Amino acid sequence: MQAESVVEGSEAVALAVKGCRPHVISAFPISPQTHIVEALARMVANGELDAAYVPVESEFSAASVLAGASAAGSRSYTASSSQGLLLMTEVLYASAGLRLPCVLTGVNRSISAPITIQVDHQDTVSLRDSGVIQFYVESSQEAYDVHLAAFKIAEDPGILLPVMVCMDGWILTHSYERVKLVSQEEIDGFLPKFRPENFLDIENPKTWGSYAEEDVLMEMRYSVQQAMQYGKRRIPEIFSELSRITGRDHGGLIEAYRTEGAAVVLVAMGSVAGTIKDAVDRLRDAGKKVGLVKIRCYRPFPHEDIRNAVQDARIVAVLDANFSMGSEGAVGLDLKAKLCGQPGAPPVLDFIAGLGGREVNADVVSRIVALAEQAVSSGSYPTESHWMDLNPAILP
Amino acid sequence: MDVQLAENQQELFAPGHRACPGCGMAVAARHILAATGSRVIVVTPTGCLETFTSPYGYSPWRVPWIHHLFENGPAVASGVAAALAAQGRNDIRVIVIAGDGSTFDIGFGALSGMLERGDDVLYICVENGAYMNTGNQRSGATMTYAATTTAPAGRCSMGKPQKKKDMPAIVSAHGTAYVATASVAYLKDLRRKVKKAMGFHGPRYIQIDTPCPSGWGFASDCTLAVGRLGVNCGLIPLFEMENGAVTRVRKIKKPVPVEAYLKAQGRFKHLFTQDRGALQVAQLQQIADGNIRRYGLADVEPKETA
Amino acid sequence: MKITIGAVTRGGTSRAYKTGNWRDRRPVIDTGKCKCCDICREVCPDSSVYVQAGVYTINYDFCKGCGLCAHECPAGCIRMIPEEK
Numbered sequence: 001m002q003a004e005s006v007v008e009g010s011e012a013v014a015l016a017v018k019g020c021r022p023h024v025i026s027a028f029p030i031s032p033q034t035h036i037v038e039a040l041a042r043m044v045a046n047g048e049l050d051a052a053y054v055p056v057e058s059e060f061s062a063a064s065v066l067a068g069a070s071a072a073g074s075r076s077y078t079a080s081s082s083q084g085l086l087l088m089t090e091v092l093y094a095s096a097g098l099r100l101p102c103v104l105t106g107v108n109r110s111i112s113a114p115i116t117i118q119v120d121h122q123d124t125v126s127l128r129d130s131g132v133i134q135f136y137v138e139s140s141q142e143a144y145d146v147h148l149a150a151f152k153i154a155e156d157p158g159i160l161l162p163v164m165v166c167m168d169g170w171i172l173t174h175s176y177e178r179v180k181l182v183s184q185e186e187i188d189g190f191l192p193k194f195r196p197e198n199f200l201d202i203e204n205p206k207t208w209g210s211y212a213e214e215d216v217l218m219e220m221r222y223s224v225q226q227a228m229q230y231g232k233r234r235i236p237e238i239f240s241e242l243s244r245i246t247g248r249d250h251g252g253l254i255e256a257y258r259t260e261g262a263a264v265v266l267v268a269m270g271s272v273a274g275t276i277k278d279a280v281d282r283l284r285d286a287g288k289k290v291g292l293v294k295i296r297c298y299r300p301f302p303h304e305d306i307r308n309a310v311q312d313a314r315i316v317a318v319l320d321a322n323f324s325m326g327s328e329g330a331v332g333l334d335l336k337a338k339l340c341g342q343p344g345a346p347p348v349l350d351f352i353a354g355l356g357g358r359e360v361n362a363d364v365v366s367r368i369v370a371l372a373e374q375a376v377s378s379g380s381y382p383t384e385s386h387w388m389d390l391n392p393a394i395l396p
Numbered sequence: 397m398d399v400q401l402a403e404n405q406q407e408l409f410a411p412g413h414r415a416c417p418g419c420g421m422a423v424a425a426r427h428i429l430a431a432t433g434s435r436v437i438v439v440t441p442t443g444c445l446e447t448f449t450s451p452y453g454y455s456p457w458r459v460p461w462i463h464h465l466f467e468n469g470p471a472v473a474s475g476v477a478a479a480l481a482a483q484g485r486n487d488i489r490v491i492v493i494a495g496d497g498s499t500f501d502i503g504f505g506a507l508s509g510m511l512e513r514g515d516d517v518l519y520i521c522v523e524n525g526a527y528m529n530t531g532n533q534r535s536g537a538t539m540t541y542a543a544t545t546t547a548p549a550g551r552c553s554m555g556k557p558q559k560k561k562d563m564p565a566i567v568s569a570h571g572t573a574y575v576a577t578a579s580v581a582y583l584k585d586l587r588r589k590v591k592k593a594m595g596f597h598g599p600r601y602i603q604i605d606t607p608c609p610s611g612w613g614f615a616s617d618c619t620l621a622v623g624r625l626g627v628n629c630g631l632i633p634l635f636e637m638e639n640g641a642v643t644r645v646r647k648i649k650k651p652v653p654v655e656a657y658l659k660a661q662g663r664f665k666h667l668f669t670q671d672r673g674a675l676q677v678a679q680l681q682q683i684a685d686g687n688i689r690r691y692g693l694a695d696v697e698p699k700e701t702a
Numbered sequence: 703m704k705i706t707i708g709a710v711t712r713g714g715t716s717r718a719y720k721t722g723n724w725r726d727r728r729p730v731i732d733t734g735k736c737k738c739c740d741i742c743r744e745v746c747p748d749s750s751v752y753v754q755a756g757v758y759t760i761n762y763d764f765c766k767g768c769g770l771c772a773h774e775c776p777a778g779c780i781r782m783i784p785e786e787k
Contacts, residue, residue, distance in 0.1 A: 206713060210711050
């Protein structure tokens, strides 16, 4: 029997983190994640959460505190966004290489310059090379549930990597939803105490963070990739295990929404998936065969699952809320790399939508579908990304 | 009671590390761990000490040790300390052993945060006055008029123009309970200070002068001799501070002019090969005399320089 | 040998690397003149002076020949001689 509460998305995340009993929480504020670390601070101050709360002087230190705590054998957590995530980047690369599990929430917000507090995925997508596992969530309920799974995934002996749960700033963190909460007993049953094999142990002293030469470095890097590949199998297992407790199944590495028989399949991640599902329903009602692949796990990249879901489509349209300057949207790049040249795989178009918080509504989605259909009928598949609703009149 | 070095087989810092012959830092590491004992976790940011002690598969550290990055030694240590406190392990202490590059410069912000938060970490800076690991580039710790590769001596330059950053004062300004300076030239004093620091909780800071034969330009057997000259000319004052006040100093029984210290090292040779070095030497003497006055190091008042 | 997860190394393994072959000169202790003051053992950066049956001895496996022991010895009983290869 689960309690239900109408809470701000940030509060839902804080409740999930609290339930997972971290020993150490580090905190440096940045909009729009600040409500999460503030909620955790209140919980600690009121004795509801028994954790060491370390208010650091920068995000570099926030992520570094996690590294030290994890190495010392303690479960640890922090949150950041945008510039803060970029500042954490060096630290997260090192923690991934050293196999130091920890969990952070990446509350999505665009990156300077120009400075903005509006939402897109540039910040978390910029970490895609680092060895940090990345999940994207559609709702506060999903955010709550995925945070519960995140610690277990990070700490799995075959994984041992930082895990980042990405959720759209403001849209999810600052809106109120009815969220079902899991009891502490059930969380404790699902998530055992953190007992790593490797830790800084005075009984068995080890040296961590060695200098590596060319005879071992490639293998050390490859072992992180191996952990990611193993994660592709293990993550859905952990999600399923949690689903049996919660009764909620958000899907595995992806959620395939009405992709059966779809001629056009959209691919997206984050809260925009909710908007797209509504648009898909409307288009289906109007007779169009449209579906959505919602990417839940972005790293490791679940190309096998995506391929299965789009195998019979005529065309795939990726919505990227990010852009790799000089090339195209990151998810588009990842997907094209895996589908291109594969027998029977549909062509992929990349659409840039929603940068800096520009609205992506059902009308935008319909127009993306129309552009995809036009490509099919003309037989001409643009290789450059299409920037939706760009206003050329104001370009310099 | 003085802390002694253990029998070699029990020493917590083993041989076989890759330090340059005569490295002051390696001497310091042995004596630091002799004073702390084995129930410590050591955090070392990137630098000479990290590089010469951690080629993969070969480690001299017989205590748990972690190297993460260059600029986050204090923050990683804060995380370790927080974890140990959360686990109820008050029998294990956390120390950072870091070079001056990390301490004075790139990790300065993280150090300030650690001090301000009051984290239970003993921070030891083993300083050789430059970014030595990358080949002797200037740092905030480089002595005035020393030549380094990024502040070399030349037709238009007499080496580093800036003063050495006064880290003990900056650390103490954070309200730090115990701040000390030490030198590998005085090992019993070094051990005493480390042991004393271990008796406090909260942040503590010890800065150890560790002369560098390779970078400073002197023969590998002169490391302690150069260290003694640095202390006894006043450029390297040895003192202890508790809660902002100087509580104890090592008086200079046999003062030497700074010129003796400078002439012993290649990094100052440009002050003696051209006519115009005399002004710089006099300025360094003034800095030394200033230290002697400020910390009360002289048994006898130094002569006023012209 | 398989790499470890997180590239972790056991403590004390530096002893497998014999820095003694760095030397171009070696210390020799005149144990007759030695006052057992322990200074040579204290100052060695490489823990290469030890006491065996009351006698101060050099560990030539690791001694790098820096000369600090000879320089600091108050009895002057350590001399540096060229290393024979």
